[in-house]
Amino acid sequence: MRDIITIVVRLTVSCLLAATVMGLCFIFTSNAKKHNEHVKEQQVMYELLGYKGGAAIPESLAMHEVYRYVISNSEKQSIGYLVPAGHGEDGKFLFVNIDLDGTMIESKPVTLSAIEALEAETRNKAVLAAVSPGNTVTFADQTIVVTENGNRIAYLLGGKFQGFKTFVHVMLAVDPAFSFVGMEILEHEEDPGLGAEIEQDYFKNQFKGKPFAALKAIDVVKAPIPDDYFKALTGKVSDDDIMQFREQYKDKDIYALTGATISTKAVAYGVKGIVTKFAYRVTVLDKVLKEQQLAVSF
Amino acid sequence: MANDKSSMQLITRGILSENPIFKLALSMCPAVGISTTVMNGIMLGIAVLFVQVFSSVTISLFKNLIHPRIRIPTYTLTIATWVTVIDLVLAAYMPEAYAKMGIFVKLIVAFAIITMRLEMFACKESVNDSFWDGLGMGLGFMVGMVVIGFVRELLGSGMILGYDVLGFKPLLFFILPSAGFFVVGLMMAFFNWIEVYYKRSKGLK
Numbered sequence: 001m002r003d004i005i006t007i008v009v010r011l012t013v014s015c016l017l018a019a020t021v022m023g024l025c026f027i028f029t030s031n032a033k034k035h036n037e038h039v040k041e042q043q044v045m046y047e048l049l050g051y052k053g054g055a056a057i058p059e060s061l062a063m064h065e066v067y068r069y070v071i072s073n074s075e076k077q078s079i080g081y082l083v084p085a086g087h088g089e090d091g092k093f094l095f096v097n098i099d100l101d102g103t104m105i106e107s108k109p110v111t112l113s114a115i116e117a118l119e120a121e122t123r124n125k126a127v128l129a130a131v132s133p134g135n136t137v138t139f140a141d142q143t144i145v146v147t148e149n150g151n152r153i154a155y156l157l158g159g160k161f162q163g164f165k166t167f168v169h170v171m172l173a174v175d176p177a178f179s180f181v182g183m184e185i186l187e188h189e190e191d192p193g194l195g196a197e198i199e200q201d202y203f204k205n206q207f208k209g210k211p212f213a214a215l216k217a218i219d220v221v222k223a224p225i226p227d228d229y230f231k232a233l234t235g236k237v238s239d240d241d242i243m244q245f246r247e248q249y250k251d252k253d254i255y256a257l258t259g260a261t262i263s264t265k266a267v268a269y270g271v272k273g274i275v276t277k278f279a280y281r282v283t284v285l286d287k288v289l290k291e292q293q294l295a296v297s298f
Numbered sequence: 299m300a301n302d303k304s305s306m307q308l309i310t311r312g313i314l315s316e317n318p319i320f321k322l323a324l325s326m327c328p329a330v331g332i333s334t335t336v337m338n339g340i341m342l343g344i345a346v347l348f349v350q351v352f353s354s355v356t357i358s359l360f361k362n363l364i365h366p367r368i369r370i371p372t373y374t375l376t377i378a379t380w381v382t383v384i385d386l387v388l389a390a391y392m393p394e395a396y397a398k399m400g401i402f403v404k405l406i407v408a409f410a411i412i413t414m415r416l417e418m419f420a421c422k423e424s425v426n427d428s429f430w431d432g433l434g435m436g437l438g439f440m441v442g443m444v445v446i447g448f449v450r451e452l453l454g455s456g457m458i459l460g461y462d463v464l465g466f467k468p469l470l471f472f473i474l475p476s477a478g479f480f481v482v483g484l485m486m487a488f489f490n491w492i493e494v495y496y497k498r499s500k501g502l503k
Contacts, residue, residue, distance in 0.1 A: 018379040029390035
């Protein structure tokens with residue numbers, strides 16, 4: 001009996017010790033880890049915009065984060081946007097609450113430092129304080145408006161959709177006319193060698209350059225990729241030829257990955273959903289901002 | 299049981315006469331599964347080296363406090379703790395290296411060689427000796443992985459450390475997992491042959 005007690009006590013003590021060591025390590029490294037993730041995200045964004053491998057980023061380029069929230073109470077729902085206000089001064093945000101039919105309910109200035117805006121917890125609190133009491137707010141997604149000298153050149157859209165197994169997290173880049181610029185698969189758990197091929201360039205590049213009209217109707221065709229097109233997708237031909245192929249295939253459907261039609265369809269329809277919904281939302285938001293003469297940074 | 303070997307002897311023992319892969323035939327899964335390139339071998343080798351040294355020292359420090367009946371759970375706990383710590387530190391401060399070796403680091407918890415060294419050596423010997431023994435075993439494992447990786451990468455894809463040295467692919471077979479067994483087997487034979495040869499030349503039996 002005494003033996004059992006000592007064993008239990010010692011095992012508990014060693015487990016507690018191990019937990020303390022691991023916990024301390026986690027606390028000390030969590031900040032650096034978050035920073036790394038942020039840096040990686042930034043890198044992905046710049047790569048999508050064409051600044052690959054540490055190419056110099058011009059100073060005229062600016063990114064403006066737009067956070068979308070669903071505001072709901074027991075009677076109705078509306079959409080709230082947290083947008084950087086004025087000319088992008090630090091700490092000034094504007095909260096715009098838009099009804100589902102596209103009319104503005106209210107707009108309020110919100111003070112939030114850049115770091116606080118990045119942190120989900122403090123940002124959610126600020127939004128909750130901005131809406132009238134009795135409402136609940138749910139974070140929906142964030143979009144980044146990229147401007148160069150004040151003119152919009154692209155939108156970066158984060159999003160996720162159901163893949164073959166779990167959610168596929170992506171970041172998409174579209175230009176102001178919502179034509180496809182690029183895509184990065186951030187996280188997925190598709191099968192290696194089959195669905196995991198969605199992160200290969202030859203698959204992602206099929207979407208590049210597709211106009212909004214084609215994206216809205218995009219589908220998947222179960223056929224092997226033609227050899228010459230495949231070469232263009234993997235970048236084995238000259239840039240002019242790639243552009244020519246892009247032009248030739250811009251209204252065509254996506255070729256399904258061998259043995260992974262479901263993953264292909266998931267990505268194609270997921271991209272279609274993200275882009276079409278975003279196009280609608282940003283048009284509504286722009287209309288409201290213009291009507292109400294609200295100054296935002298983009 | 300006191301240890302009568304010097305620190306240098308402990309290290310060479312780990313690399314040569316008691317090499318984890320070629321002599322003790324432990325941790326064969328990674329040796330066969332991951333050793334397709336030299337780089338993989340180096341990465342996994344470094345990770346194992348750190349975990350082995352830290353775990354050996356920890357167990358040696360607390361050897362008088364560990365109840366003999368629960369020593370194996372305690373070893374596992376120690377190894378898991380160090381693996382987690384190294385995993386977290388790498389992820390935080392060396393994100394680029396972590397992207398390559400993250401998956402290997404998590405595998406180490408299940409490595410037989412580490413538990414075996416704790417059971418055979420660290421729980422009986424002094425902290426100092428345990429450190430050198432852990433270092434030797436970790437280095438031995440790394441050398442084994444690099445040698446196997448060298449053969450398989452050279453013959454399988456004609457490359458060394460990602461640089462194309464042959465310009466063609468001699469035998470694609472060596473990249474496949476089954477070839478790992480062949481390479482490990484041939485290496486074992488080679489190591490044993492060297493040992494026999496060395497002992498004969500010294501006039502030992």
